Amino acid sequence: MKLNNALRPYALKVILGTFAALVLYYFTLFDANLLWLVETVATKVNGARIEAHGLKTSLWKGSFQINGLSIANPFNPSENIVQFDRVNGRILIAPLFRRKLVVDSVDFIGAHFFVERQSYGGLVAENEDPNSIFDRTAPGFTSPVMANIAQTPLRLLGHLETSSELKGKLSTTSNLSTYRRFDELSRDIAALTKLKDSVLSDSESHKKLAELSGRLERLKAGRSPSSVSSDSWVSLHRDALLSVAPLSTTLDQVRGRFNRIRASLDSLDPFIRKDVAQLKSQMHLPNLDGEDLSIDLFTPSIMHYLDRTAYWLDVSRRRMPGGTPKLVRQNKARGAAIHFGHDGGWPAILVRRITFVPSDNNASDSMSGELTNLTSDPSILQSPLAMSVVINSPHSAVSNLKLDVNIDHRTTTPHETINISADSIPVRSFGLNESYDLKFLLASARLHGTSTLDITGDSLSLEWDSSFEEVKYNINSRYHQIQSSLEDAVGPVTNFNLSGRAEGPFTEIRFTIRSELGKSIAEKIHRDFKHQISAFDETLRSELLDKVDPKRKSLQYEIDTLEQAVTADFQSRITLLKDIATIAMARAKKIRS
Amino acid sequence: MHLIHFCLRVLLYDKTSQAIAWALLPGYALGVFPPTSLQWFLALFSIALFRVNVLTTILSALFFFILSHWADGFAGTLGNYLLTQNGLFMKIWPRLYHAPIVPFTLFNQTVVMGYLILTVAMIPLCLSATSFLDSYSSALVRWAYSTDFWQSFIASRFYRRFSQYLRYEIK
Numbered sequence: 001m002k003l004n005n006a007l008r009p010y011a012l013k014v015i016l017g018t019f020a021a022l023v024l025y026y027f028t029l030f031d032a033n034l035l036w037l038v039e040t041v042a043t044k045v046n047g048a049r050i051e052a053h054g055l056k057t058s059l060w061k062g063s064f065q066i067n068g069l070s071i072a073n074p075f076n077p078s079e080n081i082v083q084f085d086r087v088n089g090r091i092l093i094a095p096l097f098r099r100k101l102v103v104d105s106v107d108f109i110g111a112h113f114f115v116e117r118q119s120y121g122g123l124v125a126e127n128e129d130p131n132s133i134f135d136r137t138a139p140g141f142t143s144p145v146m147a148n149i150a151q152t153p154l155r156l157l158g159h160l161e162t163s164s165e166l167k168g169k170l171s172t173t174s175n176l177s178t179y180r181r182f183d184e185l186s187r188d189i190a191a192l193t194k195l196k197d198s199v200l201s202d203s204e205s206h207k208k209l210a211e212l213s214g215r216l217e218r219l220k221a222g223r224s225p226s227s228v229s230s231d232s233w234v235s236l237h238r239d240a241l242l243s244v245a246p247l248s249t250t251l252d253q254v255r256g257r258f259n260r261i262r263a264s265l266d267s268l269d270p271f272i273r274k275d276v277a278q279l280k281s282q283m284h285l286p287n288l289d290g291e292d293l294s295i296d297l298f299t300p301s302i303m304h305y306l307d308r309t310a311y312w313l314d315v316s317r318r319r320m321p322g323g324t325p326k327l328v329r330q331n332k333a334r335g336a337a338i339h340f341g342h343d344g345g346w347p348a349i350l351v352r353r354i355t356f357v358p359s360d361n362n363a364s365d366s367m368s369g370e371l372t373n374l375t376s377d378p379s380i381l382q383s384p385l386a387m388s389v390v391i392n393s394p395h396s397a398v399s400n401l402k403l404d405v406n407i408d409h410r411t412t413t414p415h416e417t418i419n420i421s422a423d424s425i426p427v428r429s430f431g432l433n434e435s436y437d438l439k440f441l442l443a444s445a446r447l448h449g450t451s452t453l454d455i456t457g458d459s460l461s462l463e464w465d466s467s468f469e470e471v472k473y474n475i476n477s478r479y480h481q482i483q484s485s486l487e488d489a490v491g492p493v494t495n496f497n498l499s500g501r502a503e504g505p506f507t508e509i510r511f512t513i514r515s516e517l518g519k520s521i522a523e524k525i526h527r528d529f530k531h532q533i534s535a536f537d538e539t540l541r542s543e544l545l546d547k548v549d550p551k552r553k554s555l556q557y558e559i560d561t562l563e564q565a566v567t568a569d570f571q572s573r574i575t576l577l578k579d580i581a582t583i584a585m586a587r588a589k590k591i592r593s
Numbered sequence: 594m595h596l597i598h599f600c601l602r603v604l605l606y607d608k609t610s611q612a613i614a615w616a617l618l619p620g621y622a623l624g625v626f627p628p629t630s631l632q633w634f635l636a637l638f639s640i641a642l643f644r645v646n647v648l649t650t651i652l653s654a655l656f657f658f659i660l661s662h663w664a665d666g667f668a669g670t671l672g673n674y675l676l677t678q679n680g681l682f683m684k685i686w687p688r689l690y691h692a693p694i695v696p697f698t699l700f701n702q703t704v705v706m707g708y709l710i711l712t713v714a715m716i717p718l719c720l721s722a723t724s725f726l727d728s729y730s731s732a733l734v735r736w737a738y739s740t741d742f743w744q745s746f747i748a749s750r751f752y753r754r755f756s757q758y759l760r761y762e763i764k
Binding site: 097100326329332338339340342346 | 627638641642643644663665668669672673676677678684687688690691693694696697699701702703704705707
């Protein structure tokens with residue numbers, strides 16, 4: 001086929017036309033469409049509106065400028081969590097031809113925090129995904145630890161107040177050791193009943209008795225006493241006595257077994273104690289013996305934040321995988337992408353520097369600092385990501401909030417460090433316990449202190465030393481006693497220190513936490529609820545005894561009836577044999593005399 | 594109606610054996626490569642530039658797209674082997690990865706690399722399809738026209754309605 005025949009007519013015109021249309025599109029609609037795309041994607045990621053007044057790009061200079069960038073607060077969409085006066089950025093053009101995105105610099109200028117919005121910034125109204133950027137968790141990362149901390153004393157305190165639950169639990173529980181003991185004893189009684197039947201219908205014993213009775217009758221029926229020798233009577237006497245002995249032994253054995261069962265029925269206390277312990281554990285009653293409840297109070301909230309940190313950790317490890325300077329492997333939905341290192345080469349994506357510059361119009365809020373070396377291939381770049389930012393916002397009561405982040409994924413063992421310190425940051429609604437029975441929050445407080453999170457591979461180490469000041473609490477319980485007890489405990493604690501440490505693998509984090517608040521609450525609820533726990537034990541025991549008593553009495557009756565039947569039968573046979581022996585001895589003596 | 598007529602003309606215009614056989618190649622590229630890769634765009638442009646049968650391209654793209662759900666594993670394994678084995682290639686890949694334009698082929702993705710290698714197998718397939726159609730297309734068309742399905746189709750009201758637009762195309 002000739003080339004002219006192979007080519008479509010007007011093909012080049014179509015292609016050139018397409019190119020011209022693209023150029024026209026860039027100069028007319030590209031900026032607006034790019035802004036819409038950025039806003040849409042960023043809003044989805046944030047979980048609340050991210051908007052800008054305008055976006056201007058220059059393809060030849062490789063620069064862009066965003067004016068009036070506002071980021072709505074996903075937890076309070078009526079305000080912006082932060083807004084910037086403008087954002088300037090510069091992209092290197094040459095690496096784009098090598099399919100490498102290298103952002104040379106991005107400047108975020110003029111930050112303002114917690115500014116009220118003119119329009120609603122949430123997404124729920126439009127049925128969009130409301131999952132906030134700050135509220136994403138890494139499933140499975142910390143779930144074993146979360147499961148362990150679910151049953152804290154404060155969560156369980158309400159169980160002491162619910163007597164209906166006790167009755168419900170007793171009526172539905174069949175796996176009590178007392179019941180199992182009853183079953184064993186019932187089986188013993190059934191075995192004894194069988195034994196009784198076999199003993200009472202023992203043909204040998206009856207034959208022997210009949211034979212001895214027959215012999216007695218025959219000897220008595222002799223024509224004259226002299227015709228029967230005394231030896232026959234002596235022999236009858238001996239045989240009768242010999243037959244008594246095994247019957248007496250069997251009777252003693254059976255009686256011994258009856259007595260053992262009776263003793264078992266009378267000593268059920270250990271089983272009842274065991275059942276009380278089992279029921280208590282099933283009902284998750286609180287352990288109030290601790291001297292400091294800080295771990296129980298603060299672990300769920302700390303785990304809440306760790307769980308969210310784990311999400312970002314997981315994202316950073318997937319997007320910035322470790323490797324060697326020559327080769328990095330990144331798993332994708334379809335297979336994997338292999339990134340190759342080369343002298344003078346760029347990583348696939350690199351943001352060299354993001355700078356936060358305070359506003360130039362003397363605004364009260366300020367955010368300064370920088371982030372360097374944000375890249376998809378840290379091991380090829382051979383530089384870790386570093387971020388250091390200081391935030392001040394007097395009108396939001398944020399003073400000197402410092403955030404230092406270092407993410408080092410240059411090797412196959414990732415290492416991340418996050419340091420946070422603040423002279424003052426406001427705390428709103430810090431949850432200490434949220435259960436059906438009790439909602440316990442730090443409604444508002446001022447927090448200052450430092451914390452250091454260091455993660456290497458799957459192992460973390462978190463340390464913090466902080467102070468809560470001007471604390472106001474919010475306590476709501478279904479039960480008056482719990483509410484008043486906690487209100488009394490936290491009343492004097494308006495300022496307290498909170499320090500601690502968490503370490504270990506993500507799935508087995510061990511906590512050490514100390515605070516005056518934890519001690520005060522532990523002391524108070526120990527004092528107020530300890531006697532209630534003892535009373536609860538006693539109630540449980542008596543309820544259990546009431547429940548098992550009819551069964552015990554029924555078994556005792558069965559034993560008594562059985563013993564009576566067995567004893568009566570044996571006694572009658574023994575008496576009969578003894579009578580035969582007595583008669584035989586008397587006749588023998590008479591003949592001799 | 595005129596729009597449908599135009600679409601049918603575009604789909605069925607090039608029906609020489611070469612146009613049909615070589616339409617498999619862009620179809621394969623459109624079906625298996627990611628839409629962000631250079632070869633996907635090249636395939637798209639090749640349809641605009643060269644006389645290939647558009648209907649065959651669309652059908653083969655669909656066929657290879659469905660096939661890729663099963664073939665991704667094999668292509669990924671093949672690509673992974675080539676991209677990560679120590680040898681001659683380990684000196685070539687970094688140069689290509691940092692060269693201009695070449696990285697837009699996404700050759701560094703294991704699945705794409707696997708399919709790039711399998712593209713070589715497509716060229717003999719296209720050549721053999723050309724000679725097959727040259728030899729058997731008339732017999733094939735005669736057989737297709739004689740089937741009950743086609744006979745019932747041309748007797749349908751649908752065919753009668755649209756045959757006026759097709760009379761110059763399907764003989």
